[in-house]
Amino acid sequence: MSTLALQLRDVRKSFGPTEIIRGVSLDIPRGQRHAIIGPNGAGKTTLFNLISGRFPMTSGDIVLNGESIKGVAPHLINRKGLSRSFQITSIFPRMTVFENIRCGLLWAHDYKYSTWKLLGRQTALNDASEALLERLGLQSRRDLLAGLLSYAEQRALEVGVTIAGGAEVILLDEPTAGMSRGETENAVNLIRSVTEGKTLLMVEHDMSVVFGLADVISVVVYGEVIASDSPANIRTNAAVQEAYLGSEAT
C-alpha cells in the first residue's frame, strides 16, 4: 500500500470555457497536516469539491490510499475514509447536538439503512457519541438543537461530525473563519487533538492557524500550485511573497 494518503495528478477543472483548476499535482503522505493557502478565488474550495467528489473533474486523477476516486460519488468516497467540512457551516440544525454526532457515527458503526433497530438501545453507539461529545467540549450543549448553538460551537460540532466516522483523511474548509482570537485558539487545539495520527488537508486564511498547525503549506494562485513546502521555507519563498503575502512582507 502506498504511503501517500492522497495524491492529486494534474487535476483540471473548467466551468464552461474558464479553467479554474489548471493542473494541480500534490502528494500528501499519511499523517501529514497540509494547509492550502492562496488569495480569494484561487480555487481552493473548488479543489476541495473535486477531492470530495462534489464536482466531477475535467481531467486528471485523484488517488485516495492508492485507489483512484475519479468519478466516485461523495458518499462512497466518504466510506473509503475521506471526510470533509464545509466553508459555510454544514450540520443538521434541527437535531440535537448529540444526534448530530450520532448521525456522524451511524455508518461507521455499520447500521446502514436499518429501520428495525431503536437508536436509544444501541449502547456502544451511544457511548461512542457521548465520548466524542466530551472530546469536543460540548457535553453541556448535548440536548440543544444544533441550530441554536453559537457560531464557534457549531464549527466545533461540524469538526466533530466530520471526524466521527473515523475517516483517515480529513478536509477542513476554513475551520476558523469568522472566529475571535480566543475561539480560534480553541478551534486549533481541537483540530490538533482530533486529527492526531490522521491526514489533514485544510484551507485556511488565518496565517497564525496555518503556520501553527501545518507541516506543509501549498500555495494556490489562479488554479495552480506555485509552491509546496515547509512553513519556514514558504515564509521566505520569493514567489509566494510576491503572489500572495505581498511584496512588502518581510
Added chain:
Amino acid sequence: MSPSLMLKRYRVWLLLFLIAAALPWLAFNWSTGRHSGFVLTMLSEIGLITIFALSFNMQMGQAGLLSFGHAVLFGMGGYCTAHALNAIKAGSFWLPTELVPLIGGLGGLGFAVVFGYVATQQRATAFAMITMGIGELVAAAALMFMTFFGGEGGVTTNRMTDTSLLGASYSAPWQVYYLILVWALVCVILMRLQTQTPLGRMANATRDNFERAQFVGYDPRMVRFYQFIVSGFFAGIAGGLYAMLYEIVTFDTVSAVKSSTALLATYIGGVGGFYGPILGSIVVILLQSGVSLLSNAWMLYVGVLFIVMVMYAPMGLSGMIAAHGPIARAGRLRDLLLPYIRVLVPGAMVVLGFVMIAELVSFTTIGASQNKKFQVGSLLIDTASPVPWAIGAFALLLGGWWLRHESRGFQRVWDSTMEDIKRQAAADGGAT
C-alpha cells in the same frame, strides 16, 4: 422500562385509545339494539386515514418529500387486499382475516419499490412532479387494465372469509371498526418507533442537509428510497383496511383526490411533529363525513380551512397546541382566556357570515337544481330575498374588521406573556 413507568408515560395515549374504543357506544341505539352505521363508518374511516396520513408524513415531514401521488400506494394496497380476500374466499390460500391488511401492506410496499425507484431519483420539486405523474398514470391504468383494477366498477370483495382467529364473522361494521382501531394503534406505534431508527433519523438528516448526510457516508437517494418503501407499506395497510371496510375498491382510491386527503390531513394537523396528522385526519374526516351531509359546499370549507391554516398556522393544529406548551407549563394559560374570548367572538361572526354567503350561493345554484330548501332548524331561509345576503355580508365584513382589531390585541398579550416567561426563566436560571 418497567410496566408501571410505561403506563404512566403513555397514559394519555391509552386513554385516547379507550375513548376511541368507547365512541361507537355513544351512538348506540339501545331501544333497537343497533349501532349507528354512519358513526361506525366515519370512525373506521378516521382510523384508516390516520394510518394513511401518517404514512404520507413519513415522506413529507420526516424526509421532506412532498408527494402528490401517495394514494397510489394506498389504492394498490386496497386492490391487492380485495383480490387476496377473493382468493381466500375461493379457497386458494388460507390467511386469518385479522392479518389480511398485511397483504395490503405488502402490496403497497411492492409498488413503492417500483414507483419509489423512479421518484426518489430526485428530491424536492422534481420528486413532487414525478409522483404527480405516477398518480395520473396509475389512475389512467386503473381504467385500462380490467383484470386487476376491474375498470370503472372496481373490484368487489367480501370480508367474511370465515378465517378469523377470534371467531368473529366481520359481518357487523363494529367488528371491522375494532379491527381497524387495533391496526391503527399498531401502525401508529410502529411508525413512531421508526422515527427512532437509523433510517428514520437519516431521513430527517437528508431532509435538512443532504450534503452533510453524504459526508457521513449515506447515499441520500437510498435514504429517500427506503423511507419511501417503508411509507408505502403503511399506506398499503391503510388501503387494505379500506378494502375490508367498504368491500369494494375503485379507481377513486388511487386518484389525486385521495392523495389530497392525506396532504390536507397532514397539513391541517401539522407536519412538524409526529402526531399532527392524527389530529388532521380527525378534522378532515369529520368535515368530509359530517359536514358533507349538511352542506353541498363542504369541499369549499375544507379548502378554505386549508388555505387559512397554511397562511396563519403553517405548523398546523398540533403546532398551535404545542405553542401553548411554555405558557401552560408556566401556569399562565388563564391570562389568555379573556383574549381568546375576544378573538373568538368576532371569529365566530366571520365564520357564520362566510357560511351564510357560501350556503346562499350553493342553494341558489346546486341546491336549486336538487330542489333543496335552505333551512336552519325550523327556519326556512328565502334565498331570493336580499335580507339573508345582507346579514351574511354584514357579519363577514364587521366580523373581519373587528377580528383584525382584536387579533392585534391578542398578539400583544401573547408576546408580553411569552416575554414574561422568558424573563422569569432567565431569572430562575441565574438564581440556581
